[in-house]
Amino acid sequence: MFNKIYLLLGIGLLILASSCGHVDAETVKDKPKKGEERIGVPTEKKKHLNINVLLDLSDRINPNINPKFPGQKERDIAVVKTLCQAFKNNVDAFNAFKAEAKMNVFFHPEPNNAEVADIANKLNVACQAGTSASAAKRNKQIYQTLDGNFSSGLNQIYDLAIQSENYPGSNIFRFMKDEVKRCVESPSVYRNVLVILTDGYVYYENEKYQEANRYSYIERNFDHFKRFRDRKLLQSDFEKKDYGLIKVNDNLKDLEVLVLELSPPTNSPVDYDILKKYWAKWLTEMGVKKFDVLKTEQPVYTQKKISEFLATGL
Numbered sequence: 001m002f003n004k005i006y007l008l009l010g011i012g013l014l015i016l017a018s019s020c021g022h023v024d025a026e027t028v029k030d031k032p033k034k035g036e037e038r039i040g041v042p043t044e045k046k047k048h049l050n051i052n053v054l055l056d057l058s059d060r061i062n063p064n065i066n067p068k069f070p071g072q073k074e075r076d077i078a079v080v081k082t083l084c085q086a087f088k089n090n091v092d093a094f095n096a097f098k099a100e101a102k103m104n105v106f107f108h109p110e111p112n113n114a115e116v117a118d119i120a121n122k123l124n125v126a127c128q129a130g131t132s133a134s135a136a137k138r139n140k141q142i143y144q145t146l147d148g149n150f151s152s153g154l155n156q157i158y159d160l161a162i163q164s165e166n167y168p169g170s171n172i173f174r175f176m177k178d179e180v181k182r183c184v185e186s187p188s189v190y191r192n193v194l195v196i197l198t199d200g201y202v203y204y205e206n207e208k209y210q211e212a213n214r215y216s217y218i219e220r221n222f223d224h225f226k227r228f229r230d231r232k233l234l235q236s237d238f239e240k241k242d243y244g245l246i247k248v249n250d251n252l253k254d255l256e257v258l259v260l261e262l263s264p265p266t267n268s269p270v271d272y273d274i275l276k277k278y279w280a281k282w283l284t285e286m287g288v289k290k291f292d293v294l295k296t297e298q299p300v301y302t303q304k305k306i307s308e309f310l311a312t313g314l
Contacts, residue, residue: 046313047191048100048127049090051083052183055107056170056198057161060263066199070299072261073158076197078299079260080105080154082306083195084146091127091143096136099127100189103146105154106182108175116160119153171204172196173216176286177248180255187254191313194255200262200275200293202245214246218278220271228274238277245282257283257291258309260302264295290314 059065061072070078083103091099105123125146127139161167183194203219210216218225224243228234237243259279264271272295279293290313294305 050190058169060199102126259293262295
């Protein structure tokens with residue numbers, strides 16, 4: 001009789017000991033703080049999320065050149081916060097032991113400011129699946145610090161760029177040619193998403209060339225762009241005369257692209273239509289099956305658009 005009692009007590013102690021310090025695989029997520037609501041982006045368990053963000057640090061972020069409220073810095077950071085929530089929802093869907101979500105921030109060209117480069121290096125995170133408590137603990141740490149690290153890091157980067165008034169810009173054309181495939185992981189495991197934050201005009205001083213009516217750049221003051229402010233020409237000549245950006249890649253079928261924060265001038269709203277024409281044709285020709293090209297709005301509306309985009313995969 002006593003042997004049975006001791007045996008039961010021993011089993012109970014073993015269960016209690018094994019539960020101490022245990023990382024609960026099903027409860028990685030933190031409860032929202034009082035007064036804080038979760039951003040309504042969907043949770044998808046089918047695939048791990050691989051989120052990539054390309055930032056355009058041109059003079060679009062200068063509040064004197066591009067005044068708006070909230071400012072462009074705040075709008076861009078609000079986008080990244082929404083993407084952080086999507087990352088966390090994806091981790092929740094798989095749990096701390098199985099999560100393999102990734103999130104990366106890109107600049108092209110790489111910043112030549114050492115301080116900016118150092119901060120930027122910290123804005124790349126990847127969960128790693130594993131059966132050990134240490135693997136789950138590492139993933140939980142990424143989860144818990146994600147919002148603060150990305151918000152703080154981007155605030156510092158934008159402030160340094162604005163203060164220096166040395167805007168490196170973004171060579172989007174070259175990124176899509178040479179670097180974009182870094183954004184694509186195995187499509188059987190990952191859902192690959194590239195978010196480009198830009199005013200929509202593709203221009204880099206040292207990257208200008210032309211092949212017939214195809215260009216490596218689109219900017220508001222060049223003829224191959226401003227001529228289409230005549231809406232009739234936009235409808236008739238754009239396709240007929242094969243205007244567009246030069247195709248620089250193939251087979252991007254496993255990449256979803258969301259282009260956000262297009263900012264046409266208030267005195268020429270038709271620029272948005274022209275930009276969409278150029279971007280849509282370019283992405284389609286490079287094999288991107290799912291994309292959207294959206295102008296800047298108040299963050300609450302942009303957040304909704306991001307949620308709608310992420311609601312369904314390819």
